[in-house]
Amino acid sequence: xxxxxxxxxxxxxxxxxxxxxxxxxxxxxxxxxxxxxxxxxxxxxxxxxxxxxxxxxxxxxxxxxxxxxxxxxxxxxxxxxxxxxxxxxxxxxxxxxxxxxxxxxxxxxxxxxxxxxxxxxxxxxxxxxxxxxxxxxxxxxxxxxxxxxxxxxxxxxxxxxxxxxxxxxxxxxxxxxxxxxxxxxxxxxxxxxxxxxxxxxxxxxxxxxxxxxxxxxxxxxxxxxxxxxxx
Amino acid sequence: xxxxxxxxxxxxxxxxxxxxxxxxxxxxxxxxxxxxxxxxxxxxxxxxxxxxxxxxxxxxxxxxxxxxxxxxxxxxxxxxxxxxxxxxxxxxxxxxxxxxxxxxxxxxxxxxxxxxxxxxxxxxxxxxxxxxxxxxxxxxxxxxxxxxxxxxxxxxxxxxxxxxxxxxxxxxxxxxxxxxxxxxxxxxxxxxxxxxxxxxxxxxxxxxxxxxxxxxxxxxxxxxxxxxxxxxxxxxxxxxxxxxxxxxxxxxxxxxxxxxxxxxxxxxxxxxxxxxxxxxxxxxxxxxxxxxxxxxxxxxxxxxxxxxxxxxxxxxxxxxxxxxxxxxxxxxxxxxxxxxxxxxxxxxx
Numbered sequence: 001x002x003x004x005x006x007x008x009x010x011x012x013x014x015x016x017x018x019x020x021x022x023x024x025x026x027x028x029x030x031x032x033x034x035x036x037x038x039x040x041x042x043x044x045x046x047x048x049x050x051x052x053x054x055x056x057x058x059x060x061x062x063x064x065x066x067x068x069x070x071x072x073x074x075x076x077x078x079x080x081x082x083x084x085x086x087x088x089x090x091x092x093x094x095x096x097x098x099x100x101x102x103x104x105x106x107x108x109x110x111x112x113x114x115x116x117x118x119x120x121x122x123x124x125x126x127x128x129x130x131x132x133x134x135x136x137x138x139x140x141x142x143x144x145x146x147x148x149x150x151x152x153x154x155x156x157x158x159x160x161x162x163x164x165x166x167x168x169x170x171x172x173x174x175x176x177x178x179x180x181x182x183x184x185x186x187x188x189x190x191x192x193x194x195x196x197x198x199x200x201x202x203x204x205x206x207x208x209x210x211x212x213x214x215x216x217x218x219x220x221x222x223x224x225x226x227x228x229x230x231x
Numbered sequence: 232x233x234x235x236x237x238x239x240x241x242x243x244x245x246x247x248x249x250x251x252x253x254x255x256x257x258x259x260x261x262x263x264x265x266x267x268x269x270x271x272x273x274x275x276x277x278x279x280x281x282x283x284x285x286x287x288x289x290x291x292x293x294x295x296x297x298x299x300x301x302x303x304x305x306x307x308x309x310x311x312x313x314x315x316x317x318x319x320x321x322x323x324x325x326x327x328x329x330x331x332x333x334x335x336x337x338x339x340x341x342x343x344x345x346x347x348x349x350x351x352x353x354x355x356x357x358x359x360x361x362x363x364x365x366x367x368x369x370x371x372x373x374x375x376x377x378x379x380x381x382x383x384x385x386x387x388x389x390x391x392x393x394x395x396x397x398x399x400x401x402x403x404x405x406x407x408x409x410x411x412x413x414x415x416x417x418x419x420x421x422x423x424x425x426x427x428x429x430x431x432x433x434x435x436x437x438x439x440x441x442x443x444x445x446x447x448x449x450x451x452x453x454x455x456x457x458x459x460x461x462x463x464x465x466x467x468x469x470x471x472x473x474x475x476x477x478x479x480x481x482x483x484x485x486x487x488x489x490x491x492x493x494x495x496x497x498x499x500x501x502x503x504x505x506x507x508x509x510x511x512x513x514x515x516x517x518x519x520x521x522x523x524x525x526x527x528x529x530x531x532x533x534x535x536x537x538x539x540x541x542x543x544x545x546x547x548x549x550x551x552x553x554x555x556x557x558x559x560x561x562x563x564x565x566x567x568x569x570x571x572x573x574x575x576x577x578x579x580x
Binding site: 002003005006007009010011012013014015016017018020021032033034035036037038039040041042043044045046047048049050051052054066069070072073074075076077078079080081084085091092094095096097098099101102104105108109112114115116117118119120121122123124125126127128129130131132133135136139148149150152153154155156157158159160161164191192193194195196197198199200201202203204205206207208209211212214215216218219226227228 | 279281283292293295304306307308309310311335336339340342343344346347350351353354362363364365366367368369370371372373374375376377378379380381382383384385388389400401402403404405414417418419421422425426428429434435438439440441442443444445446447448449450451452453454456457458460461464465467468488491492493494495496499500503520521522523524525526527528529530531532533534535536537539540542543545546549
């Protein structure tokens, strides 16, 4: 019974979104359903936070190796929640200065803004920056021009990298005007405009077809994996 | 207590890392003693007064008001100022307090520098500083997104429908409407069922909201993908194979470009057709499609590397410009480190 109702809810939710572009009267329904979806997505963040709390508390109570890091995570989580939900340091919005809670939690000067600017942003951007080393290291070890396909990939990467930097302009700047198309910066533009456009377009069409077919399978109840094995 | 930080990190490694961070701390201390010092953040308090007016519809609107306006409300905000602005203010009025060092932001800057170095330290291997930073970012990220979800979605879309008067008085004075909307009880119920996943019984109860999310998302994505990714992309590929310029003359390069795009899209799509064996004409088309795919992946790789290197450069800029004040591209500080070093050497000799 629970499973049948879940399948029905899935079908109704999906069909509402599908028919809304074709039926003007369904636009309002689609807006409502989109709002509900957003509310549930927001609830999912709360669920994620709750799950993190549960796991870290279990690790902390077990006192296994590295339990101190769990304590740090919990502390960081609690402080962020406290300053964010409590709007610590937020000044009132100019449109309603009499309402102290009217300001946004991430307004400049608030504690939540401070955490975002001085804790979250530096760590996440450095984590992504560090990937430059790993990408370069992996490329050095894995890239071998063994066949035509690998050579094409390697050569394109080099042309794009050089063509978008000053080094590329200097390296092929001596080419005469009639051969300017072979200058690295122009070659990079051609690759992006023609070959990359064609390849990406086919990939996008392929993904869209995959999304559509998977969506139909989900709505028709042919794919029920999300309900769990014992559903 | 050692269990609290030891995980896979050996004690000897731990000592090595502590030594390295101490060396960095000593170098920073030396740098701090030179010239204008290092990373400080300056702020200036901006004071604005707001007075209310009531329009013909009886709505109250607040706007900036002049000093001395009766009933005006004052709001103070600390805004960033550069070291150059601080120096200019100091030279105009020594000891002024209008532009001053913000200690909370300065501590934040140093903390950000520590986190940046801690993450970079992972390049040499796992270590307590990295693990500490990793633990912080996990907790902060989870909290951050929960807070954003609460204020951006749950309050305006859920609470505002369930208790509009309370929300209006509490945090959204400009909220339109103001009647209880019973329909909002549906997402509230589904949300509570979703949260029950945290309890042992929740696995079965949580199916319905999950089904709703998956069904809605599937419907939403089907419409948007079919519209923008199939119809629009196919339309964009319908190009003239013989192109002419504005003056009516044959445009050779535009024609070649269009042919290459059409052939590339068709051949790459042929490669993705797995229900037909890749033999004969289909096999040859698929082979050409693979070439196009390789060029696409190569350019994607190139852009990824460039993006990461740009981020890396931004982190170095943060360390050398904002924190250590080693370089001064905007000319915000009085003396560069090179000039300071020269003056120190001159003083010593």
